[in-house]
Amino acid sequence: MPSPPPDLIELAAAIKAWGVQLGFAEVGIADVDLGQAEAGLQAWLAQGHHGEMDYMASHGSKRARPAELLPGTLRAISVRMDYLPKNAAADWRAREAARLADPAAAVVSLYARGRDYHKVLRSRLQQLAARIEHAIGPFGYRVFTDSAPVMELPLAQKAGLGWRGKHTLLLNRQAGSMFFIGEILVDLALPVDAAVSAHCGQCSxxxxxxxxxxxxxxxxxxxxxxxxxxxxxxxxxxxxxxxxxxxxxxxxxxxxxxxxxxxxxxxxxxxxxxxxxxxxxxxxxxxxxxxxxxxxxxxxxxxxxxxxxxxxxxxxxxxxxxxxxxxxxxxxxxxxxxxxxxxxxxxxxxxxxxxxxxxxx
Incomplete structure (x- = not known):
C-alpha cells in the first residue's frame, strides 16, 4: 500500500487531537476489510447464539462490508470514550461485588446509570466530522455508534484501540473495558494505525x-x-x-x-x-x-x-x-x-x- 500524502498524515494527527478535545479517550484509524470477522459472525449466527437479535442477521453482508453500507468508504475513524462515573471510588469493583451480595440491592450496569451513550457519542462524532469538514471541505462520511449494521469492535481492533478479550469485549491496557466505541466511516485514504496484540494470557x-x-x-x-x-x-x-x-x-x-x-x-x-x-x-x-x-x-x-x-x-x-x-x-x-x-x-x-x-x- 503506497504511503499517504503528507496532508493526509497531518489530517490524521489533527483528527486524533480534535477527538481528545471532544471527550474521546482515544482515536484510531483502520481500513475496512473485515473478511476475517465476517466469517466469525456468520458462524455465530448459524449457531443461533444471537437469540432474538434478528437485526444481527438482517443486513446480510453490509455488517461486515462497510463500503456496501456507505459506498466509497475507505477508512473508519474509530473512537472510544470512558464511562466509569467520575465519582466512582478507587475500590469500585469491590463495591459492585458487595451490591451483588446484597439480596435487596437493585444492580444496574454501570454504563446505564447515566445518560444514553448513543446520544452522547453520536453528538460528539458529528462534531468531530464537522471539524474535519471545516478543515478540508465536504467529504463523504457517516457516523455510527451501536446504531447500524457495522461491526464496530473489529474496526476498533484494527484501529489499535484494544484487543478482543475472552468475554468478547474490547480490552485496552491503559483503560480496561469500561468504555464505549463508535466510528465515522469516511471516503478519505487516511493512514491506518497498527492493531495491538492480545494480553489476556491464561486468565479465565x-x-x-x-x-x-x-x-x-x-x-x-x-x-x-x-x-x-x-x-x-x-x-x-x-x-x-x-x-x-x-x-x-x-x-x-x-x-x-x-x-x-x-x-x-x-x-x-x-x-x-x-x-x-x-x-x-x-x-x-x-x-x-x-x-x-x-x-x-x-x-x-x-x-x-x-x-x-x-x-x-x-x-x-x-x-x-x-x-x-x-x-x-x-x-x-x-x-x-x-x-x-x-x-x-x-x-x-x-x-x-x-x-x-x-x-x-
Missing part, C-alpha cells in the same frame, strides 16, 4: 465468573444466556432455568468486567453525561419496583433503560425479588412489593411475579 476470570455460563470459551458468547441479553434484548418470558442464576441484576450485567484484572486501570469519564442519575448505584429492588409507568418514563428521561419499557423493567425486578428469597426468604417488604403487582394488567409481569412469590414460599 471472565469465563469463570459468568453467572449463567454464557461465555462458552475464549471469545465464544451465547447471547441467549447472557444477563444483558435477558434483561434488555429479550422481549418475552425469561427462561425458568436461567432466572435463579440472574441474582439481583435488573438491567445489564458487569460481572465479566468487574472480574477482569485489566479493569483496575479503568479510567473515569471526562463528561458529566455519565454521572450517576436517580441513585441507580444504590437503589433497592423494592424502591424501583414501586415506580409506576409515569415515574419510570419521567425519572429515566434520557436514559438507555427507557427503551426496554416499564413492563420489562417490572419483569426484571420481579425475578430479582424472587431471587432475594435465597437470602431473605419470606421478607415482608419484598413479599408485599410483589403482591402489589400480582394483578398487574400485563400477563408477562403477572407470570414473573407469581414465580417470585412462589420462591418466597
Amino acid at each position: 476470570s471472565c469465563i469463570d465468573v459468568c453467572p449463567t455460563g454464557a461465555i462458552l470459551g475464549p471469545g465464544r458468547l451465547d447471547a441467549r444466556r447472557c444477563i444483558s441479553y435477558l434483561t434488555i434484548e429479550l422481549k418475552g418470558q425469561i427462561p425458568l432455568e436461567l432466572r435463579p442464576l440472574m441474582g439481583n441484576h435488573i438491567y445489564g450485567c458487569d460481572d465479566c468486567q468487574t472480574a477482569c484484572p485489566w479493569n483496575k486501570y479503568a479510567q473515569r469519564a471526562v463528561l458529566a453525561d455519565f454521572d450517576e442519575r436517580n441513585g441507580l448505584g444504590s437503589a433497592t429492588l423494592v424502591d424501583l419496583f414501586g415506580w409506576d409507568e409515569d415515574a419510570f418514563h419521567r425519572r429515566l428521561e434520557g436514559s438507555p433503560i427507557r427503551r426496554i419499557g416499564h413492563e420489562r423493567w417490572l419483569r426484571n425486578i420481579a425475578v430479582a425479588l424472587g431471587n432475594a428469597a435465597t437470602g431473605a426468604r419470606g421478607n415482608a417488604a419484598l413479599v408485599a412489593a410483589l403482591q402489589a403487582r400480582a394483578d398487574h394488567p400485563s400477563a408477562l409481569v403477572r407470570e414473573h411475579v407469581a414465580w417470585a412469590l412462589a420462591r418466597h414460599g
